Amino acid sequence: MPELPEVEVVRAGIDRHVLGRTVAQVDVHESRSVRRHGPGAEDFVARVRGMHIVSIERRGKFMWLHDGSQALVIHLGMSGQVLVNTGRTEPGRHTRITMKFLRPSTTLSFDDQRMFGGMQVDQLLAASDGRVVPQCVAHIAPDPFEATFDMAAVTTTIRRRRASVKSLLLNQEIVSGIGNIYADEALWRARVHWRTPGDEISVRKVRELLTRAREVMAEALAQGGTSFDALYVNVNGQSGYFSRSLNAYGQDGEPCARCGSQIVREPFANRSSYRCPRCQRGS
């Protein structure tokens, strides 16, 4: 469940089940899922066991459980899930890490087919915007829902760059939380061609793009996120409903909801971009 709305659905689910509780047991079934934890899997387990969770926070697609002095950072990558009380007696095929809480008994299961995601324990420090975040998240820019999100500064940054506006929207060091789906949806709503260089877009249009990105992610969050299959689910294993509201992403061959032209799919950085060839011209 990888973009901001899907990660927020998971964050809220974890919050509901483990806020204020203490980790009783941790098991790492696949050490590659903690490869970003420098000191290794044993150290990871030793640090997480006994953690008392005082908050569960998020910036962009990163989330972390906070105990007042250190953070357990979770990134879902392309295929990560956090499931609460699966009822399984044995780890599932893609279960990489499990965490147990007692009285009442609660199990968090981290499942991740492709293993681009993972966990690490990290120290907390003040990021450039003043917010206290894990060290490994310090380079990630505020997302559009944060109080420190600076629309004017982000607009200036985008308009100084020569790269395609889509790669800039996906650059988590400029604005975080936006991925391939919501970049295409924001571009469709703002009627901008994904390949337009950042420095060729007006201030007004860049601001509209960022506003649309925030808007579409808020709508998706209200629908429980976007799920195309069982890979993207909330902590109870349920899918979100926003896929039925998509206007561009994955809609190649379908009529544009605005003008009726067929949405096209175009190669972009080893993946795909979708746009309306009529509404989103330019470049």
Place this chain on the structure above:
DNA sequence: AGGGCAACCTGGGGGC
């Protein structure tokens, strides 16, 4: 400095 691209992974689907 900034932009492009391969690498990291597994598995599902389509074509032959």
Place this chain on the structure above:
DNA sequence: TGCCCCCAGGTTGCCC
């Protein structure tokens, strides 16, 4: 049936 190629909601690091 099987195999091979393509595709997938992300991030990082290396090369130019």
